[in-house]
Amino acid sequence: MAVHLALAVAIYSAAGSGLGAWKRHQPLMESARYAAYLIVPVLALATASLVYSFLQRDFQVRYVSQHSNLAMEPWLTWVAFYAGNEGSLLYIALALSLLSAIAIRVGTAQSPRVTPPASAVLMLVLSFFLAVIAFLASPFVRLPVAPPDGQGINPLLTHPGMFIHPPVMMAGLVGVTVPFAFAMGALLTGRTKEWIDAGRMWGLIVWAILGSGLLLGAWWAYTILGWGGYWGWDPIENVGFMPFLALTAFVHTVMVQKRRGIFPRWNIVLVFIAFSLSLLGMFFNRGGPVPSVHSFGQSTLGWVFLGFMGIGTSVSFALFFTLQHRLESPQGLESPLSREAAFLLNNLLLLGVAFVTLWGVVFPLISQIFQGREVTVGAPFYNQINGPLFLMLILLMGVGPYVPWRKASWGNMKRSLSIPTLFSVAVTLVLLSIGITRPLALLAFGISAFVVAGIFQEWLRGAISRHRQGENYLTGFAKLIASNRPRYGGYTVHLAIVLVALAVAGSSFYGIQRDVVLMPGEKATIQDYSIQYISTAVTPMTDRTEYQAMVRISRGDNSLGTFYPWRAFYPDFRMSATRAAIRSTPIEDLYIIPSESTEGGGAVFRVLINPLVWWMWIAGPVLILGTLVSLWPQARPKIIPLPSIPTAEPAETSPDPEQLQRSSQP
Amino acid sequence: MTFLINRRLIPTALLAFAFILTGCVSEKPSTLEEQAQNIERLLICPVCPGETIDQSQNELAKQMRAIVQEKVAQGESKDQILQFFVDRYGQGVLAEPSRRGFTLLVWLAPPVAVAIAVVLLVLFIRHALRTRPGYADTSMNEDEDTELKPFLSQVDREAGFSPLRGSESSGRRSESEKRSDG
Numbered sequence: 001m002a003v004h005l006a007l008a009v010a011i012y013s014a015a016g017s018g019l020g021a022w023k024r025h026q027p028l029m030e031s032a033r034y035a036a037y038l039i040v041p042v043l044a045l046a047t048a049s050l051v052y053s054f055l056q057r058d059f060q061v062r063y064v065s066q067h068s069n070l071a072m073e074p075w076l077t078w079v080a081f082y083a084g085n086e087g088s089l090l091y092i093a094l095a096l097s098l099l100s101a102i103a104i105r106v107g108t109a110q111s112p113r114v115t116p117p118a119s120a121v122l123m124l125v126l127s128f129f130l131a132v133i134a135f136l137a138s139p140f141v142r143l144p145v146a147p148p149d150g151q152g153i154n155p156l157l158t159h160p161g162m163f164i165h166p167p168v169m170m171a172g173l174v175g176v177t178v179p180f181a182f183a184m185g186a187l188l189t190g191r192t193k194e195w196i197d198a199g200r201m202w203g204l205i206v207w208a209i210l211g212s213g214l215l216l217g218a219w220w221a222y223t224i225l226g227w228g229g230y231w232g233w234d235p236i237e238n239v240g241f242m243p244f245l246a247l248t249a250f251v252h253t254v255m256v257q258k259r260r261g262i263f264p265r266w267n268i269v270l271v272f273i274a275f276s277l278s279l280l281g282m283f284f285n286r287g288g289p290v291p292s293v294h295s296f297g298q299s300t301l302g303w304v305f306l307g308f309m310g311i312g313t314s315v316s317f318a319l320f321f322t323l324q325h326r327l328e329s330p331q332g333l334e335s336p337l338s339r340e341a342a343f344l345l346n347n348l349l350l351l352g353v354a355f356v357t358l359w360g361v362v363f364p365l366i367s368q369i370f371q372g373r374e375v376t377v378g379a380p381f382y383n384q385i386n387g388p389l390f391l392m393l394i395l396l397m398g399v400g401p402y403v404p405w406r407k408a409s410w411g412n413m414k415r416s417l418s419i420p421t422l423f424s425v426a427v428t429l430v431l432l433s434i435g436i437t438r439p440l441a442l443l444a445f446g447i448s449a450f451v452v453a454g455i456f457q458e459w460l461r462g463a464i465s466r467h468r469q470g471e472n473y474l475t476g477f478a479k480l481i482a483s484n485r486p487r488y489g490g491y492t493v494h495l496a497i498v499l500v501a502l503a504v505a506g507s508s509f510y511g512i513q514r515d516v517v518l519m520p521g522e523k524a525t526i527q528d529y530s531i532q533y534i535s536t537a538v539t540p541m542t543d544r545t546e547y548q549a550m551v552r553i554s555r556g557d558n559s560l561g562t563f564y565p566w567r568a569f570y571p572d573f574r575m576s577a578t579r580a581a582i583r584s585t586p587i588e589d590l591y592i593i594p595s596e597s598t599e600g601g602g603a604v605f606r607v608l609i610n611p612l613v614w615w616m617w618i619a620g621p622v623l624i625l626g627t628l629v630s631l632w633p634q635a636r637p638k639i640i641p642l643p644s645i646p647t648a649e650p651a652e653t654s655p656d657p658e659q660l661q662r663s664s665q666p
Numbered sequence: 667m668t669f670l671i672n673r674r675l676i677p678t679a680l681l682a683f684a685f686i687l688t689g690c691v692s693e694k695p696s697t698l699e700e701q702a703q704n705i706e707r708l709l710i711c712p713v714c715p716g717e718t719i720d721q722s723q724n725e726l727a728k729q730m731r732a733i734v735q736e737k738v739a740q741g742e743s744k745d746q747i748l749q750f751f752v753d754r755y756g757q758g759v760l761a762e763p764s765r766r767g768f769t770l771l772v773w774l775a776p777p778v779a780v781a782i783a784v785v786l787l788v789l790f791i792r793h794a795l796r797t798r799p800g801y802a803d804t805s806m807n808e809d810e811d812t813e814l815k816p817f818l819s820q821v822d823r824e825a826g827f828s829p830l831r832g833s834e835s836s837g838r839r840s841e842s843e844k845r846s847d848g
Contacts, residue, residue, distance in 0.1 A: 225721075226723060227717070227720070227721035227722075229721065232716070232717075232721070234716045235716065262794075332793075332794035332795060332796065333791060333794040333795050334795070335795070336791050336795065341791055344787055344790070344791070345787070348780075348783050348784065348787050351783070352776075352779070352780050352783065355776065355779055355780075356776045359772070359775055359776060359779075360772070363763075363771070363772050367768065367769070370768075371768055373756070373757055373758075373768075374756055374757060374758030375757050375758060375760075375763050375769055375772075376710045376757075376758050376759070376760060376761055376763070377762070377763060377772060378710060378716075378718065378761030378762060379707070379718070379761060380707065380708060380761055380762035381761075381762045381763065381772065381773075384762075385773075385776045389780075513703060513720075514699070576723060578723075595723055596723075
């Protein structure tokens with residue numbers, strides 16, 4: 001019921017904003033706006049009632065009986081809520097309505113002309129989801145007779161990672177609608193300058209949501225899927241990754257438009273690409289045509305989403321090609337060696353990765369259709385093709401920030417890049433001397449060192465200058481960051497990306513994997529770790545049997561403690577779930593998965609040593625921090641009289657730079 | 667540190683570095699278990715969607731792993747082992763499509779697309795260079811904090827950098843305008 005009401009309100013709001021914007025009818029636009037706000041509580045009510053049914057174990061509600069049972073702990077209700085199509089669609093609609101309400105509210109003040117058409121777009125998309133829920137996939141369908149018990153929840157979902165990864169990811173995918181709506185608004189009204197701030201803000205927010213969602217997914221895969229990896233280039237992962245890439249390109253070039261007023265059309269195209277890719281993502285999630293480890297919650301609903309994707313993509317691009325002349329920018333580039341051009345190269349690489357990923361995802365379908373042959377495009381393909389592109393991207397990340405706007409000179413660039421270059425060479429030599437000899441690993445670490453040195457050089461340079469103004473280093477540094485938030489926030493995000501790169505390089509080039517069979521009391525030695533299997537405790541539960549192994553780990557003479565790798569078998573699902581025992585350190589993770597029991601009380605373990613993975617989980621908070629810094633509204637420019645600058649006091653103020661750098665490290 | 671920022675030193679250092687690299691770099695010989703693992707990562711478990719036999723805990727994947735290990739121990743080559751599974755389960759069992767025949771397309775399309783994109787980018791940049799330079803929106807904060815600029819350039823001077831960016835743009839501008847006229 002509530003969903004139908006929300007649908008009606010959304011359609012009204014879409015029509016109202018659209019018409020109001022077209023006819024410039026103020027009251028109509030306003031009423032449409034309030035209608036958009038109204039949807040949030042209505043959907044919240046619908047959500048609450050479904051949650052209530054779950055808590056009451058009201059198995060007469062079909063969705064509840066499909067995704068929970070009496071044995072399910074109440075705290076899992078949250079996960080069960082979006083375990084299937086119907087519930088997750090309701091969640092998506094709620095998330096979109098909330099994001100829309102905030103976007104419309106903020107946008108009305110910030111960009112009054114662009115927002116009404118944008119909210120019409122938002123409400124149209126929301127109406128689509130609500131219509132699907134209302135007519136095709138309602139979570140409120142009741143069974144004629146209540147079954148005595150439900151079917152239970154998918155065991156892979158019973159993990160803390162599942163509490164946040166899916167909702168964050170879904171919110172991110174559907175959130176791409178917000179920047180898209182503003183881009184549409186700009187296109188329809190022809191106001192390219194007005195949408196830039198709203199577009200950038202929402203682009204960044206959604207970018208960060210998607211980024212955190214992907215990292216959370218990696219974490220979930222790492223701790224529960226039981227293969228020791230975090231990213232498998234699975235089709236569903238890929239379709240979540242592609243809009244993220246397109247948005248990454250957008251949040252870079254949007255700065256070019258903000259500062260220089262060029263690329264107005266390209267920015268809109270980027271957002272449209274991101275939106276189309278997010279629709280593709282939702283299509284694949286709702287019963288797409290490819291096999292995936294994410295194959296829960298599938299149905300024939302896919303075709304509805306395929307249609308929506310087709311319509312959404314073609315309508316938006318058709319509009320773009322009809323209206324693009326309005327966005328003509330008379331301006332151009334000044335030099336091929338400039339920040340603007342560097343951003344274009346960045347776009348090329350990011351879209352290159354997105355294309356390769358898309359190609360890998362759709363190729364099996366192409367092969368199926370034209371050749372009738374089944375083909376798998378798996379991780380090795382992506383690693384080989386995307387790997388070099390990623391390396392180039394990271395290298396560009398080190399160079400790009402040193403390329404000035406408008407026009408750069410080689411001389412200046414060489415100078416600013418010399419310290420990072422030397423540092424990266426030094427790091428590479430040190431790595432060589434400690435036995436890291438794989439060329440690709442060296443390249444990856446060397447490039448990472450280059451980027452990190454570049455970032456710290458900028459921070460240090462600024463902080464030292466601030467210090468000269470009589471501030472202490474800490475406040476100087478804080479004010480430096482505050483002085484240009486987009487820039488320094490961006491550096492922080494770059495740092496997070498480097499952390500991820502380190503983790504990926506470390507674990508993929510130097511990861512070790514062994515399968516060992518141990519009898520109780522027996523020891524296995526892997527590298528310098530010694531693993532002793534003590535025993536397994538078997539606990540039968542109503543819906544599963546749990547096996548908790550006990551292993552003692554030591555290294556040399558040091559005991560590292562007792563660990564409990566755990567697995568459970570769910571007979572109803574004919575499925576095992578595992579919790580690896582992970583001893584995580586910044587240098588390497590020791591990762592133990594219990595895979596099975598053998599006759600005579602033995603057990604099979606898969607033991608992995610994954611260097612540097614720890615840093616990937618650090619990257620998440622760093623990434624969010626950087627985005628927040630970037631987003632924090634810039635204080636109004638204050639006019640401060642320039643202090644008199646000591647121009648020539650060589651005796652007093654020019655200590656040699658080495659001393660200067662040393663003194664800056666308290 | 668100033669002495670390090672000598673112009674000749676960097677290329678020399680890089681050369682020496684490249685030289686050392688070529689001398690030291692080598693792939694370590696892999697053990698039988700590693701060889702088997704490398705092959706297991708190239709085979710998809712036919713009954714568990716999207717997982718390689720290396721990842722999967724499925725019974726069939728375990729059996730396939732055992733076969734791979736046995737064949738590696740018997741000294742069969744990677745291609746022979748992969749072919750063995752292709753004969754039984756079809757092309758879909760390969761995690762990475764073969765580089766022959768139709769599936770070669772998978773491998774060829776990305777480099778071709780990137781090459782086309784590079785050409786387009788170059789063409790676009792050449793086109794964009796001919797149009798008028800963009801406006802600099804002065805209401806926005808400059809790249810460098812203006813109040814900081816004098817201090818920054820001093821630090822740069824001391825650290826051996828040349829005076830920075832801002833000063834040069836005015837001079838170069840007329841040059842590009844000249845070009846746009848021509």
